[in-house]
Amino acid sequence: MIIVYDSLTGQGKKFASKLGYKAVNIKDYQSNDDPVVFLVTRSFNFGEIPKTTLDFLKKFHERVIGTAVSGNRNWGANFGKAGEVIEKEFGIPLVTKFEMGGFEVDIKKTKNFLESILKNP
Ligand SMILES: Cc1cc2nc3c(=O)[nH]c(=O)nc-3n(C[C@H](O)[C@H](O)[C@H](O)COP(=O)(O)O)c2cc1C
Numbered sequence: 001m002i003i004v005y006d007s008l009t010g011q012g013k014k015f016a017s018k019l020g021y022k023a024v025n026i027k028d029y030q031s032n033d034d035p036v037v038f039l040v041t042r043s044f045n046f047g048e049i050p051k052t053t054l055d056f057l058k059k060f061h062e063r064v065i066g067t068a069v070s071g072n073r074n075w076g077a078n079f080g081k082a083g084e085v086i087e088k089e090f091g092i093p094l095v096t097k098f099e100m101g102g103f104e105v106d107i108k109k110t111k112n113f114l115e116s117i118l119k120n121p
Pocket residue numbers: 006007008009010011012013041042043044045046047048070071072073075078079080081099100
């Protein structure tokens with residue numbers, strides 16, 4: 001399993017680095033890399049999926065076991081909305097939405113999800 005992160009200002013990268021698995025920038029992921037991917041991405045412009053993430057999902061959505069989405073509650077109903085759109089459009093579970101580099105509760109929830117899925121694939 002590998003963590004792939006799409007992070008512009010570094011919050012998602014910080015979150016990815018706390019999960020305890022190898023993490024790579026979405027721009028560096030190659031098709032011969034680990035085929036079990038957990039995606040950390042972000043919300044942009046009223047809940048849109050960033051283009052980098054959309055391009056990645058078009059190619060690799062079948063490899064993605066779940067997402068964690070970075071956002072800011074100041075965006076109200078659009079907080080982390082990209083995660084909901086990804087869940088709907090690609091059928092990939094949204095594990096958590098987080099602010100900044102993620103709080104302990106977000107990290108724990110994500111780690112638990114990853115552990116359970118790796119035990120019972
Ligand atoms: C132009 C712009 C649009 C944004 N739109 C949203 C949004 O719709 N929903 C949201 O939750 N956060 C939104 N944000 C906040 C970012 O998602 C948030 O800062 C996030 O932590 C960035 O992640 P990163 O540091 O990994 O790039 C927006 C930020 C910018 C600069």
